Amino acid sequence: MDLSFELIAQLAWTGLASSSSYCLFAMAFALVLKVNRVWNFGQAGLMVVSYFGMYTAFRLLDLPPLAGAVFGAAITIAVAVALERWGFGTLRRRNSSVLTFFIFTIALAHGLVYTAELFFGTDPKTLFPSIISPVRLVGPIVVSDWDLTALATAAAMTTALWLFMRKTGEGKAMIAVSDDPDLAEMYGIDKNRAYAVAMMLSAVLLSAGMYLIGTKAAMFPATPMNQFLIFAVIATIMGGIGNVFAAGVAGVVLALMQSFSVLVIASTWQILLLYILIFVVIVIFPQGVVFKFRRGPSRQAGTLAPAVEETGEKQA
Amino acid sequence: MTEFFLTMAILAGLNVLLASGFNMILGYGGLVSVAQPVFYAIGAYTSALLSMKLGVPLPLAMLAGAALAAIASFGVSLPSLRVSGDYLVIASMGFQLGIVHVINNIELTGAASGLSGILSAVEGPGRSWIYAAIVWTICAVVILGIRWLVTGPYGRAITAMRNDEEAFASLGRDAMRIKVTLFAVGSGIAGLAGALYGHYFLFLTPDQFGIFSSATLLTMVVVGGAATVRGPVLGAILLTVLPEAIRFLQLPVSIMAPLQGVLFSALVILFIFLKPEGLFGGTAVGGLEAWQGRGTARSKAGGRV
Amino acid sequence: MLSARGLTKKFGGVVVAQDLDLDLELGRVVALIGPNGAGKTTLFNMLTGFVRPDGGTISFDGRRIENMPAHQRARVGIARTWQRPRLFESLTLLDNVMVSERDYLGESIGNLIFRHGEVERAEDDARDRALGFLDRVGLAARADSLSTRLSYGQQKLVGLARALMNDGRCILLDEPMAGVEGRTIETMKAVVRAEAEAGKAICIVEHNIGFIRDICDSAVFMFNGRIVASGSIDDLLADKRLGALYFGSHA
Numbered sequence: 032m033d034l035s036f037e038l039i040a041q042l043a044w045t046g047l048a049s050s051s052s053y054c055l056f057a058m059a060f061a062l063v064l065k066v067n068r069v070w071n072f073g074q075a076g077l078m079v080v081s082y083f084g085m086y087t088a089f090r091l092l093d094l095p096p097l098a099g100a101v102f103g104a105a106i107t108i109a110v111a112v113a114l115e116r117w118g119f120g121t122l123r124r125r126n127s128s129v130l131t132f133f134i135f136t137i138a139l140a141h142g143l144v145y146t147a148e149l150f151f152g153t154d155p156k157t158l159f160p161s162i163i164s165p166v167r168l169v170g171p172i173v174v175s176d177w178d179l180t181a182l183a184t185a186a187a188m189t190t191a192l193w194l195f196m197r198k199t200g201e202g203k204a205m206i207a208v209s210d211d212p213d214l215a216e217m218y219g220i221d222k223n224r225a226y227a228v229a230m231m232l233s234a235v236l237l238s239a240g241m242y243l244i245g246t247k248a249a250m251f252p253a254t255p256m257n258q259f260l261i262f263a264v265i266a267t268i269m270g271g272i273g274n275v276f277a278a279g280v281a282g283v284v285l286a287l288m289q290s291f292s293v294l295v296i297a298s299t300w301q302i303l304l305l306y307i308l309i310f311v312v313i314v315i316f317p318q319g320v321v322f323k324f325r326r327g328p329s330r331q332a333g334t335l336a337p338a339v340e341e342t343g344e345k346q347a
Numbered sequence: 348m349t350e351f352f353l354t355m356a357i358l359a360g361l362n363v364l365l366a367s368g369f370n371m372i373l374g375y376g377g378l379v380s381v382a383q384p385v386f387y388a389i390g391a392y393t394s395a396l397l398s399m400k401l402g403v404p405l406p407l408a409m410l411a412g413a414a415l416a417a418i419a420s421f422g423v424s425l426p427s428l429r430v431s432g433d434y435l436v437i438a439s440m441g442f443q444l445g446i447v448h449v450i451n452n453i454e455l456t457g458a459a460s461g462l463s464g465i466l467s468a469v470e471g472p473g474r475s476w477i478y479a480a481i482v483w484t485i486c487a488v489v490i491l492g493i494r495w496l497v498t499g500p501y502g503r504a505i506t507a508m509r510n511d512e513e514a515f516a517s518l519g520r521d522a523m524r525i526k527v528t529l530f531a532v533g534s535g536i537a538g539l540a541g542a543l544y545g546h547y548f549l550f551l552t553p554d555q556f557g558i559f560s561s562a563t564l565l566t567m568v569v570v571g572g573a574a575t576v577r578g579p580v581l582g583a584i585l586l587t588v589l590p591e592a593i594r595f596l597q598l599p600v601s602i603m604a605p606l607q608g609v610l611f612s613a614l615v616i617l618f619i620f621l622k623p624e625g626l627f628g629g630t631a632v633g634g635l636e637a638w639q640g641r642g643t644a645r646s647k648a649g650g651r652v
Numbered sequence: 653m654l655s656a657r658g659l660t661k662k663f664g665g666v667v668v669a670q671d672l673d674l675d676l677e678l679g680r681v682v683a684l685i686g687p688n689g690a691g692k693t694t695l696f697n698m699l700t701g702f703v704r705p706d707g708g709t710i711s712f713d714g715r716r717i718e719n720m721p722a723h724q725r726a727r728v729g730i731a732r733t734w735q736r737p738r739l740f741e742s743l744t745l746l747d748n749v750m751v752s753e754r755d756y757l758g759e760s761i762g763n764l765i766f767r768h769g770e771v772e773r774a775e776d777d778a779r780d781r782a783l784g785f786l787d788r789v790g791l792a793a794r795a796d797s798l799s800t801r802l803s804y805g806q807q808k809l810v811g812l813a814r815a816l817m818n819d820g821r822c823i824l825l826d827e828p829m830a831g832v833e834g835r836t837i838e839t840m841k842a843v844v845r846a847e848a849e850a851g852k853a854i855c856i857v858e859h860n861i862g863f864i865r866d867i868c869d870s871a872v873f874m875f876n877g878r879i880v881a882s883g884s885i886d887d888l889l890a891d892k893r894l895g896a897l898y899f900g901s902h903a
Binding site: 070072121122125127128129130131133134135137138139141142144145146148149152153261264268300302303306307308309310313314 | 569
């Protein structure tokens, strides 16, 4: 293969554009892990809800793009908030183990994927009947309208999330809860509200990402479960667990890596590399990861063990 | 119809093996791995391939499948000595998905389209009867073996380890060795179940061994009650049989397959919320909440942090 | 017998042990005293392998052991108790003590299968010895009850019996008298004294001055992670400066 500058530039551009949705999914996952302290594998289910919500709006109800996207996002928000309130909330009150959350979120994701297959069939679908995006040449690089929309959406979402978390009362409350829910509550912050807000934001990020996915290519109902979710998990781990924006950056890096590894490794082996990466990162550097995790927000009894120097009888 | 019930009995028996083996790791070892299906896969593919490609006699191939699964368990049990809780769940998931991904992509295992042409262990008209009998005999042996192991001196040590790992180490007991052993035994049983599966159903696909099957097996273990001998047995039977009930509705496959998935997921979620303590719950161990608190906040006794 | 040199440990930025030396001899009982938070338990944890020191050496019986994992240190004969009893709550008293057998053959599945007879005999021996230790702490009659049904003081006695079952030549007791009341006080004293007379090397972390005077041969005073004084019990107790450190930090 000819490693010309043009090829590399094109790969970089395409990788960057297609990283937009991965970045959004990673931030959505990391946000819920940070604030709600849940490894929300149910995110794949929420993605499916969002996608087929929008599909219904566009293809069955003939809504215009903006209205349809809002419709899809609204349904996703409703499901996400319900999931937090009756799902995670209940398990949290019971002080459930990490395994309970695992089983619940996986079963939920699968249930929603199967539900989508039941109503919409198992074949791949796009959000609009036609997904042809006009292209132009910028220097040697092919740039499509979709690329520009995708990058603009991801940039806008990231900025909005950053502003929301830093500047608004709700955002600050969310960060306080992620630091220490009980302490935040003593200062008059409603932690359940903060959990719900995090789920809403996560739902919005997911919907934006799914819109981008569905306007570029056809998607199987099972794709979020088989592919997007694991990307988000890996990006979250690479981002240091609990750092939302670092997870977003890691999502971009992963997409670029995948884009460039076309040059070196057959595409089927790229994902294997990622699994190896998860395994190695967690097993070889648990101290590093854990250190960030502890210093960062998410530290919950029973979710973290290795870092805690729990020797003997500190309580005495 | 009889054939259907026999197939169900065989599947239930295999799930009993899987869940009982998983219980060694989760329940008795207190290690929150999710990777049990990958050992099932390793056993299934190893035995199928050894018999197909190298002509290894079936019983030997099955034992080799179980042995390889037991050896592969070091891939999770050794990391489990370094990390625990959330991290072990995620690391074991990475291990599982990585290996399934390999199976999904290499020629040898038939890649994504699956491995067919596996040799049948039993032929003839009474095939399913005989196989059901074999599977359940093995089940009985395994269950009795586990019961023998978890009572008596070994069981005493396991219980002490679960109660307080540091105090356990301070008495000179080696928690790591016990954990690694339990992992190998539980995974070996899964490998055997996988081998048995392959030589009856004669077809394997990689997506049988994914994360959903982890959640399913976890549910089987905890629904009945982890760290009990009978819990996983009953959990496995229950969760194998219940979702099959809708087969009697005689729906077309395009509806039936997803509907079964939806019902099964709903069943699992119902169990989580309505019966979190397990069917024989109320005890200190067992049930979904067996790992909270001390169970997951394991200290790294033994000093090899 | 057991000899530590220059043990140092920091948790985060906090120095919890600074250059600690300690020598335990067979037949002698050393008290480790000092206010709470002085680092006494941390020292025990370093000696028994539950806290890895940042620096320093530990030798036992002429063997360097600072890199040995905790369970192996118990296997060479360093037994310990904990401040809380830390009994195994799902096990009976008898099982609690039996699981502390130094060479526990039943720990290996290989032994269970291939050396079945030996395991059985070892179990019988262990049962007899465990009952003997339970008898010494006055709880043989309750060998089959669960530890959760005992009073706190009785649980600590079982913890002691469990440590004795190890039959190590060195015993580290972490506040054996804390929370012990009534009749169990005398039992605790008697058993510890008997072990001292049997020639074990013993180190005791304890706040109960009467108990220390009664049983210990010498004492080491710790404050803020350092050893600030050592010598005879009477000298240390008479030292006004140490008294101020001890009681000052309680205020």
